[in-house]
Amino acid sequence: MSGFDYDLFVIGAGSGGVRAARIAARHGAKVAVAEEYRVGGTCVIRGCVPKKLFVYASHFAEAFEDAVGFGWTSEKVAFDWATLVANKDREIERLNKAYVRNLEAAGAELILERATVAGPHSVALASGRQVTARYILVATGATPFLPRHLPGHELAITSNEAFNLERLPARIVIAGGGYIAVEFAGIFSGLGVETVLVCRGEQILRGFDGDLRNHLTAEMKKKGIEIRARSEVTGIARSGDGVRVTLDDGAQFGAGQVMFATGRIPNVTGLGLQDAGVALNPHMAVKVDGYSRSSVPSIYAVGDVTNRVNLTPVAIREGHAFADTVFGGKDVMVDHSLVPTAVFSQPEIGTVGMTEEAARQGFSKVDIYKTSFRPMKHTLSGRDERMLMKLVVDGETDRVLGCHICGPDAGEMAQLLGIAVRMGARKSDFDATLAVHPTAAEELVTLREKWTG
Template sequence: MSDFDYDLFVIGAGSGGVRASRVAASHGARVAVAEEHRVGGTCVIRGCVPKKLLVYGAHFAEDIHDARKFGWDVPDCTFNWDVLRDNVLAEVDRLEGLYGQTLDSHKVTLFKTRATVVGPQKVRLADGKELTAERILIATGGWPHVPEFPGSDHAITSNEVFHLDALPKRIVIAGGGYIANEFAGIFNEFGSKVTIVNRGDTILRGYDEQIRDRLLQISMTKGIDFKFNAPFQSIEKQEDGTLTVHLENCEPIEAEAVLVAAGRVPNTKGLGLEEIGVALDEKGAVVVDATNQSSVPSLYAVGDVTNRIQLTPVAIREGQAFADSVFGGKPTLVDYANVPSAVFSHPPIGAVGMTEAEARNRLGSVRIYTSDFRAMKNVLAGRNERALYKMVVNEATDQVVGLHMIGPDAPEILQAAAVAVKAGLTKADFDATVALHPSMAEELVLMK
């Protein structure tokens, strides 16, 4: 028997931590997990799952309106935030239970408390109990970053937004990334007056310029207001409970809620990592090698806490690779090339591979193909909103090195198309594929 209490102790029961725990246990390891919040992590509890359910709810606003053009006698409808909020939270509770059952069925010991690292192979629980493990895995994810300024405590983050007591009539959203744009679309469809405030002049940095410009254009047409180059100065709470937001280069804005979506930082504060010699980068992320091992040989990290690619499926891949490599005798590395991503804005975005700018910088000579069209459903509904698909091709090899899409169901279409990009298929391969008509996806094989 081992001299340690456990073969593996995992801190954080999110997507990466749960996957690593159950896979390691299936390989015969004695595993324990500590989670100070709720099992399931950011994605299940306060991230992509409840957010996507709100996105579905928001889509009904346009669907109900458009249904009239398709012959449905739809009366004027009102939206009840309380009903959607409570149903979403109930679904989160159900999923949390399933994650707990997964750990239990694999005989993983769960400590529902905070744990910190007090030695290369020792952790301490919040009640003072100390446990030893041959290996420790940090899977504590990320946490919303809230810049400090007067009144910043009056703002909420993506952690609290799912629990709002009432739908705000006016909401200010700080940030230009995917979280800001997703919640802007959600609240706008629910009927709130939405203002996005960005300290810079660009939304969705890292996405293709044409695609993000199209989202900006459509968002403004839908009534979302944008304030660029407008850093926060302060937030004042008035006697009636409303908030006054003071910005640089801008008039004050009145709102019932302020949502700060200014990025996420690795959740390593107070874990005791630096005290035992674990190297952290300038943002506080655990520095790991290709095998997820830190500067302390017995300690590993996966997921957002490493700040490599902050996506749930990546954390899951990393957790699987760690467990298979260390406990399963199957050395596995995660391939970070051509990882697809989506923005569940209104309309949504899907992307994989290089943007046009990245391809020109890295490859030199490229060919660009686009399809700019109105979806058939939008035509009949009288909606002028246009989709845009963009293909980036390496001139020298004809290989498709990037696909970028904005339009209805873009993420669903992009997932399948990402297989082709990952496989290194060429523009000729796309051209040789017979179109599936009538569909939006057929535009991918019809670009000339």
């Protein structure tokens, strides 16, 4: 494409930006990607990957205890935080290099400096150089929200800092009730930290199925996590080596750390988007159409910076669809419905499709099939933990509208259930499928007790 330095300039080398760059380059486009920090983005560097590694680490305390019921001894077991952090860093560095190799192998140019939008076809680099591109893709993700108005907010950490603490605190207060808050509550609690979760709403995980939320709350409390719903942190003050936290009900208590996990905000500050004519929505996310195109025809955006469905696989799919549409001669629009997802809480959640609450609002007859049981493993371990499985069904067509699981390997099950739900599977299809025994997943095809509404 003559007249421009690049066919595509991507700002941000996270999951969505890297996928778009690679696919566009494979379609023959001349591509550059600018990244001011490290290649891999939130997910790889300070999000889902290190978080899942920490989740694995936090499981071992219970695993050692459970092993006793199977004839093992668990004496002289010890945990070293510094070793976990160092090993995590080594894995992140490996992934960072892999992302760089993949970009270079695809033929994209990597520019390791900050880039901002200088116009519909112009990008300014921190070094002072200015380049032109027929298309610009903004894939800068989002950043943790920290309430700057809160007295003592500078004493708090976010998920970014939680991965690199010098030492584990004896007690931590986590503010928030979403994915990140409940996942880190399980991590810290599993690693022996006294954990208090403070959430503003009546229940954790707003937007998830009610039974799922209630079940996880009960199980988290069994593990010793204190959940203070309908509460907010109103102040933080230094106290000795730690902090003193004040809640809106006047309660005060000490902690080694306070962590805020109260949402993420799109990374648009200082990018020059509005000066270039790019419209933002009230939440300061880039407004895009179904093809990820902004209000400026030559500027697109994918991933968390658009605040649509803020999940890594969604950003990857959006980036791929953009490249195929703009450079591959295809017409690809991402379907943001029926997105399977997992919450790596303890126990884990896997879910796809409609909640019972949403289904009852949209369908005249809804059938509910659910069960709660003790996983087979705990018949010998003796652990007081139960698993929940639930199917939401259209009572008139028999189509499965939603599947919700809380228990071991729920995320793995949700991936496969997502295929069935997207294909329009009926409850009778589940019933006709033979069970794999003995597994927890077999409950999904043997559910018969029905609640109708």
